[in-house]
Amino acid sequence: RLLIIDFGSQVTQLIARRLRELNVYCEIHPYQNVTTDFVRKMAPKAVIFSGGPDSVTREGSPRVPQEIFDIGVPILGICYGQQVMMHQLGGKVESGHGTAEFGRAFVTPKGQLDILDGWFTDGDEQVWMSHGDHVSEIAPGFQVYGTSPNAPFAITADTSRHFYAVQFHPEVHHTPKGAKLYENFVKLAGFSGDWTMGAYREQMIATIREQVGDKQVICGLSGGVDSSVAAILIHEAIGDQLTCVFVDHGLLRKNEADEVVGMFRDNYNIRLIHADESDLFLGELEGQSDPETKRKIIGKLFIDVFQKHADTIDGAEFLAQGTLYPDVIESVSFSGGPSVTIKSHHNVGGLPEKMGLKLVEPLRELFKDEVRALGRELGLPQSFIGRHPFPGPGLAIRCPGEITREKLDILREADAIYIDQIRKHGLYDDIWQAFVAILPVRTVGVMGDGRTYDYACALRAVTSVDGMTADYYPFSHEFLGETATRIINEVKGINRCTYDITSKPPGTIEWE
Ligand code: XMP
Incomplete structure (x- = not known):
């Protein structure tokens, strides 16, 4: 696997995206978590340092553990990552002096470099820059392979150690040959590009088995794609140790409850509690017409009902959730990261702590379209995978006024x-x-x-x-x-x- 160390760039997610497109498995970890121990345990085959908003000239700014340069794997530093690499390996980085660059720039080649195979076929190459600081002196062992008018060290490398440092962002759309650079990089790092949804499925099944052991897992099914894919995958891993709870609040669409329950029971043979609680929900909602009051009533009852049914499962130690990668990044992001969908209401939010449950989140590393691909891999019908989103409070918020x-x-x-x-x-x-x-x-x-x-x-x-x-x-x-x-x-x-x-x-x- 490949390790991406996140220094808080707005586009770190795009690096992961480019790698997955190359069928390479990668994980993003915030720099604070990447200790020497962490790296040793993970044993990545290659490392990428992302960009970031900080300045390496500022005391206390983010660094990587120095030992990472000794584990003998290829490293690619991007923007802030480039500057960290230069700084920690003995080069110099400076702030300001009018050399900031934002947006389009053109890089001129200076000799052949393996990760630039297929670049510079028509002279200079367009790249996308976004930096305030710049490298003023490269580290010992490095050579310059590309320059731009404002970045004399736009591309540098120490080919004997396979360390590469670029000032621009190869992961963005406006660096047209960026994907090629990643392709060359992962090839020389020895990745065969065999990471597929099938491989992911197998790997996750093994991981879930290891995490859960012989314990029981409960999962709240909403009928949406994420929780459905998570449930089916976990069921493949541990069979009847998984029990799903489908809370029917009486605010579902026509035939929805039957369709969801039918699919999970009949097609997948998953243990499922269909908690038909429409009387409870509709009773509590009677006479209520304020939108926020309705949402609060539904949210609270949802948790109560889920908990009531979960309590009937002996020895439940884990709660399964269909958390996606953008949700994870949202919660660890410290730079105001790229704009991601923020769910306004997590159905079982707060439950794990309340019930003392540990989380199983097999989709934490995937983007939405990858979850759909995994769903197809698991045999979910396209009509189910392509469903429009449906809000937790259901028809209640499509019935303004009293319900x-x-x-x-x-x-x-x-x-x-x-x-x-x-x-x-x-x-x-x-x-x-x-x-x-x-x-x-x-x-x-x-x-x-x-x-x-x-x-x-x-x-x-x-x-x-x-x-x-x-x-x-x-x-x-x-x-x-x-x-x-x-x-x-x-x-x-x-x-x-x-x-x-x-x-x-x-x-x-x-x-x-
Ligand atoms: P709005 O109405 O805020 O909706 O433009 C944006 C998206 O979010 C969904 N939505 C919700 N989902 N609980 C949910 O799980 C909620 O309370 C909620 N309110 C809105 C909405 O269906 C749309 O997809």
């Missing part, structure tokens, strides 16, 4: 027709999230020869990358007309249909 069973039933029918329309027109995968909200107003209509006085609903569909910002989906008028007609004709209780064309910001995706 009643009647309204929820109407909403379920309308939502099912809307999603059916979207699938039929082949639009499901172009849309990030789509749903119906039932509005707390009744409006007058005429159907047949009679007067109606029924609910209005709003259709919502957005495009987004991470849910943080979103735009409404530009359906055709034909699609909207056909869908509204179907909903009004087929759903008793709705006589008016609107399309929500608010972007986020200023709106949010959900109505509450």
